[in-house]
Amino acid sequence: MTLLLLAATTLVTQAQASYPRNVVAQYIKDCTAGRGAQARAVCACIIKGIQLKYTYEEFQILNSQINQTGSVPASLNNIIKTCKANPNTSSFNFRKLEKTLY
Secondary structure, eight states, X not given: OHHHHHHHHHHHHHHHHTSOHHHHXXXXXXXXXXXXXXXHHHXXXXXXXXXXXXXXXXXXXXXXXXXXXXXXXXXXXXXXXXXXXXXXXXXXXXXXXXXXXX
């Protein structure tokens, strides 16, 4: 059980590390612009969920598609809804989020 948890934590950390820090910072900045104080927690949760679900390359393609069509895919909407329902990332259960992504 401990080995499995360690492997899962390593995979999540590797996925998050593959996103450039400036991209994550810009996402949070854009996401929180003009929103209330709680927006930062929601936006941080969303980008963590995105990092779990999509490689950085997939995220770039997804972002381009959203910008072109204005349509957000259901898998991304699931991340957004989950994070809006529970934005407190310090106690958020990302295993629960991960189950909703696949």
